[in-house]
Amino acid sequence: MSVSKLHKAFGAGEQRVAIIDDLSFALRPGECYGLLGPNGAGKTTTLRLCLGLATPDSGEIRIGGKAIPEQARAARMRVGVVPQADNLDPDFTVQENLLVFARYFGIPDATMAQRIPELLEFANLTAKKDARIAELSGGMKRRLTLARALVNDPDLIFMDEPTTGLDPQARHMIWERLKNLLARGKTILLTTHFMDEAERLCDRLAVIDHGKMIAEGSPQDLIAQHIEAEVLEIYGENAKSWAEQHGRSHASRVEYSGETVFCYTNDAQALLATLQHVQGVRYMHRPANLEDLFLKLTGREMRD
Amino acid sequence: MTTIYAPPVFSLRFYPIWRRNFLVWKKLMAASIIGNIAEPLITLIAFGYGLGSILKEIDGIPYIHYLASGSICMSVMIAASFEALYSAYSRMSVQRTWDALMNAPLALDDIVLAELLWAATKSLFSGAAILCVMFALGIGLHPQVVLVLPVLFLVGMTFGALGLIMNALAKGYDFFTYYFTLVLTPMTFLSGVYYPVAQLPSWLQTVSQFLPLRAAVNLVRPLVLGGWPQMPLLDLAVLAFYCCGGFYAAVIFTRRRF
Numbered sequence A: 001m002s003v004s005k006l007h008k009a010f011g012a013g014e015q016r017v018a019i020i021d022d023l024s025f026a027l028r029p030g031e032c033y034g035l036l037g038p039n040g041a042g043k044t045t046t047l048r049l050c051l052g053l054a055t056p057d058s059g060e061i062r063i064g065g066k067a068i069p070e071q072a073r074a075a076r077m078r079v080g081v082v083p084q085a086d087n088l089d090p091d092f093t094v095q096e097n098l099l100v101f102a103r104y105f106g107i108p109d110a111t112m113a114q115r116i117p118e119l120l121e122f123a124n125l126t127a128k129k130d131a132r133i134a135e136l137s138g139g140m141k142r143r144l145t146l147a148r149a150l151v152n153d154p155d156l157i158f159m160d161e162p163t164t165g166l167d168p169q170a171r172h173m174i175w176e177r178l179k180n181l182l183a184r185g186k187t188i189l190l191t192t193h194f195m196d197e198a199e200r201l202c203d204r205l206a207v208i209d210h211g212k213m214i215a216e217g218s219p220q221d222l223i224a225q226h227i228e229a230e231v232l233e234i235y236g237e238n239a240k241s242w243a244e245q246h247g248r249s250h251a252s253r254v255e256y257s258g259e260t261v262f263c264y265t266n267d268a269q270a271l272l273a274t275l276q277h278v279q280g281v282r283y284m285h286r287p288a289n290l291e292d293l294f295l296k297l298t299g300r301e302m303r304d
Numbered sequence B: 001m002t003t004i005y006a007p008p009v010f011s012l013r014f015y016p017i018w019r020r021n022f023l024v025w026k027k028l029m030a031a032s033i034i035g036n037i038a039e040p041l042i043t044l045i046a047f048g049y050g051l052g053s054i055l056k057e058i059d060g061i062p063y064i065h066y067l068a069s070g071s072i073c074m075s076v077m078i079a080a081s082f083e084a085l086y087s088a089y090s091r092m093s094v095q096r097t098w099d100a101l102m103n104a105p106l107a108l109d110d111i112v113l114a115e116l117l118w119a120a121t122k123s124l125f126s127g128a129a130i131l132c133v134m135f136a137l138g139i140g141l142h143p144q145v146v147l148v149l150p151v152l153f154l155v156g157m158t159f160g161a162l163g164l165i166m167n168a169l170a171k172g173y174d175f176f177t178y179y180f181t182l183v184l185t186p187m188t189f190l191s192g193v194y195y196p197v198a199q200l201p202s203w204l205q206t207v208s209q210f211l212p213l214r215a216a217v218n219l220v221r222p223l224v225l226g227g228w229p230q231m232p233l234l235d236l237a238v239l240a241f242y243c244c245g246g247f248y249a250a251v252i253f254t255r256r257r258f
Helices: A043-050 A072-076 A094-104 A109-122 A138-148 A168-183 A195-201 A219-226 A239-250 A269-275 A290-298 B014-027 B029-050 B063-094 B097-103 B108-136 B143-169 B174-190 B202-208 B212-225 B232-257
Strands: A002-010 A017-026 A032-036 A058-063 A066-068 A079-082 A156-160 A187-192 A204-209 A212-217 A230-235 A253-257 A260-265 A282-287
Touching (some): A002 A043, A017 A212, A032 A195, A043 A058, A043 A156, A043 A187, A094 A109, A138 A168, A204 A219, A212 A219, A239 A253, A239 A260, B014 B108, B029 B108, B063 B108, B063 B174, B108 B143, B143 B174, B143 B212, B143 B232, B174 B202, B174 B212, B212 B232
Parallel strands (some): A032 A187, A032 A204
Antiparallel strands (some): A002 A058, A253 A260
16 A cells, blocks of 8 residues: 555635645555554544545555555455444444445355354454444454454555553453454554554554654654653652753753653763752653654644 | 536445345334334324314315325325434434445445435335225225335435435434424425315415425325326426435535535
């Protein structure tokens, strides 16, 4: 799958706002590619454009050699989608949801009779096969949505924030299933704003903001390229005065977020030494992660 | 975007969507059929015998026969409209079933066509149930009554198409109340369901000629009573006009919504 020089704007006249601005990326077969960005960055719009559900103003999208949106329907035969909002069919049981969805692809019921037990097994829902959707927990619904995205045995799977709203156990279970799919050679396009999720799953990722790509690469490379190696988070009543006295001189970058001071550095020894003698502060010393990179690139202001 | 106004694309891809709705109906079939039979039975008996004992005959026809042959069209209109409004809106906006369909290799045109045909199918179930009630009451026992069923299917498609326009424009369920009270109810009173159109002032008779429900009654009433419609081609053309025009408009407005 590849996207090149994609543009999409909404609104008319003066109020016209670019949602996707010159976005290009390509997925390698078998990899998990992440689209990261704050709310409103254009992640979901990008997925809609790639599925042919919206028409770009300009640019080219191809999936498996098919041009989108012209051949979108043919392309979707080989794509599975896990949407952000659950849209399972509440009138049907768990297995009926899989059967009816497969009919939309023209898959014969006889084929599905064999495949449904496998899919239920994969989603760990075999015991719930005759349950109605309302009886399922949030995690079970997500797993069923994932199983439903696999009815056509797709080569490429689109996942729009697959673990939003799930508890840690349910998230780990979804991650484990996604790794299983990657091991089976599936390609995944994942949008998320959970950095730990992206760091765990993505071979490569793109950080997008205001519809533009601002960084692309493997999580490790991006952190190494864009950000200092170590972070000190300092809390407590004297954190700010310490930061003014010592932090600024020893750290390469200092940021404030509420009561917390973040010091970024490639060598934390000098900072740690000064912290030994300060009263009224607590601190945490850790390696830089994707979240630090994300906040550096997209800023700390709230997005609504 | 010019593609919004492109002619609707017809394909057999509508079938699994129609089949989905049918499967849901099958699960709730018992309740649905009881409602389909009880409602016309109660109305026909109450109005037919209650009002009929005073009115006796209209145009030489026993009132209960007159009422039954008109109200079957109204019931089909309401059944199709209800399905295209409340039920389709639930699937489109609340359950987001349409979103799921569009993640599969289906297009919006397939969905609108499936909803249209499903609304017509469901209204035909309702019409068939009413016919059975009528037969039980000794109404419509003529060979040409068989032709009522295809006509009712066309009536269901017509009001399904008009309903889907409203569905595409709706911001919520409240909007549909206006359509029922301001469009469908007045149309019922102007279409000769309860009394002959000739009773209306002449300007309302003129308006009546352009109404799809009037065309439906013109076709169905004689067939139920054992006669033949006077101007079947004209009435069929009126229904076909609203059906095709309504479907095209519904497709355009739905594309604009998505």
